[in-house]
Amino acid sequence: MYFEKVKAEYVDGKRKLIPTGEPDVFYPADDVIIAIGQENRFEWIERDLGIEFDKWDMPVVSPETFASTAPKVFFGGDAALGPKNVITAVAQGHQAAISIDLYCNGLDISDRPAPDTKLFSTKMGIHEWAYDNDVTTDNRFIVPQADKKETLSNRLKEVELGFDLATAFKEAQRCLNCDVQTVFDEYKCIECDACMDICPTNCITFTTNEDDENSLRMKLLVPAINQEQELLVSDTLKTGKVMVKDEDVCLHCGLCAERCPTAAWDMKQFNYNTAKAGHLCYA
Ligand SMILES: Cc1cc2nc3c(=O)[nH]c(=O)nc-3n(C[C@H](O)[C@H](O)[C@H](O)COP(=O)(O)OP(=O)(O)OC[C@H]3O[C@@H](n4cnc5c(N)ncnc54)[C@H](O)[C@@H]3O)c2cc1C
Numbered sequence: 261m262y263f264e265k266v267k268a269e270y271v272d273g274k275r276k277l278i279p280t281g282e283p284d285v286f287y288p289a290d291d292v293i294i295a296i297g298q299e300n301r302f303e304w305i306e307r308d309l310g311i312e313f314d315k316w317d318m319p320v321v322s323p324e325t326f327a328s329t330a331p332k333v334f335f336g337g338d339a340a341l342g343p344k345n346v347i348t349a350v351a352q353g354h355q356a357a358i359s360i361d362l363y364c365n366g367l368d369i370s371d372r373p374a375p376d377t378k379l380f381s382t383k384m385g386i387h388e389w390a391y392d393n394d395v396t397t398d399n400r401f402i403v404p405q406a407d408k409k410e411t412l413s414n415r416l417k418e419v420e421l422g423f424d425l426a427t428a429f430k431e432a433q434r435c436l437n438c439d440v441q442t443v444f445d446e447y448k449c450i451e452c453d454a455c456m457d458i459c460p461t462n463c464i465t466f467t468t469n470e471d472d473e474n475s476l477r478m479k480l481l482v483p484a485i486n487q488e489q490e491l492l493v494s495d496t497l498k499t500g501k502v503m504v505k506d507e508d509v510c511l512h513c514g515l516c517a518e519r520c521p522t523a524a525w526d527m528k529q530f531n532y533n534t535a536k537a538g539h540l541c542y543a
């Protein structure tokens with residue numbers, strides 16, 4: 261392969277590669293594979309291997325198993341279902357790896373292993389929690405940036421400087437603790453209404469149930485108008501009422517669990533581990 265010799269020159273701050281006029285450089289090679297670019301190109305895959313291609317010349321790949329139509333060939337990342345982002349590429353790689361593992365173990369690749377999920381209590385004492393449940397009303401802190409004169413003239417200069425320690429701490433305090441769930445146990449509840457009284461957002465209501473969900477939504481202490489958010493409705497309690505919680509406005513502050521005299525409310529952390537190849541027993 262011949263390479264033209266070039267040198268970098270800067271015109272108006274922009275780098276340009278200018279031919280030097282020197283003779284081309286020759287590198288002998290048996291095969292030259294072009295592996296650069298931002299598009300999928302599969303000309304190099306022979307079309308008689310059993311891998312089916314669609315009208316866009318992309319391999320037909322299962323979005324669940326990432327298997328191609330050839331039993332031993334799997335795809336993941338941008339080459340599988342088109343360009344997306346790094347997180348998606350890595351997730352698809354994991355799924356393809358699970359398929360390869362299942363396939364190599366002679367198992368059904370469509371029988372996907374479930375993720376590992378756990379809920380565990382964060383309560384350490386009456387007022388003590390294993391997570392920080394402080395509720396802050398701070399707005400998002402602005403990430404400081406380097407001087408624009410510098411960043412606009414030097415494209416290698418990093419624009420965002422990042423938070424200093426104190427601001428990073430304050431920003432972290434804005435965390436909504438979405439991983440910590442309020443878990444209700446009907447059998448422990450004595451219907452004292454203490455949790456309903458203390459909840460700062462009035463998201464807990466003890467009331468009689470309704471056949472029609474909208475009627476139930478409208479009779480809560482604060483009507484639950486966001487239809488996209490499901491309500492948590494308990495089994496019928498001893499008085500014939502149900503506990504209804506509107507998750508949409510819960511701050512995960514833990515006051516209900518702190519106040520409850522019978523520990524019918526618990527704040528439980530939700531742990532989710534995606535299934536990974538070789539880490540689970542598939543049998
Ligand atoms: C300009 C740009 C900016 C982006 N910014 C972001 C971003 O900020 N955040 C984000 O999450 N995603 C971003 N993406 C998307 C992200 O880069 C891709 O989704 C991700 O890199 C895909 O990973 P991959 O492993 O599937 O493919 P690639 O990272 O493309 O890896 C494929 C590799 O295979 C090599 N290759 C190709 N053909 C052959 C061949 N025939 N033989 C041998 N090797 C070969 C290539 O050289 C390459 O190294 C950006 C993409 C672009 C183009």
Ligand code: SF4
Pocket residue numbers: 442458459460461462463464509510511512513514515516517
């Ligand atoms: S965690 Fe706080 S906001 Fe959520 S239900 Fe309990 S008291 Fe209300």
Ligand code: SF4
Pocket residue numbers: 448449450451452453454455456516519520521522523524525
């Ligand atoms: S504070 Fe506890 S016992 Fe009282 S109503 Fe709420 S969940 Fe039931």
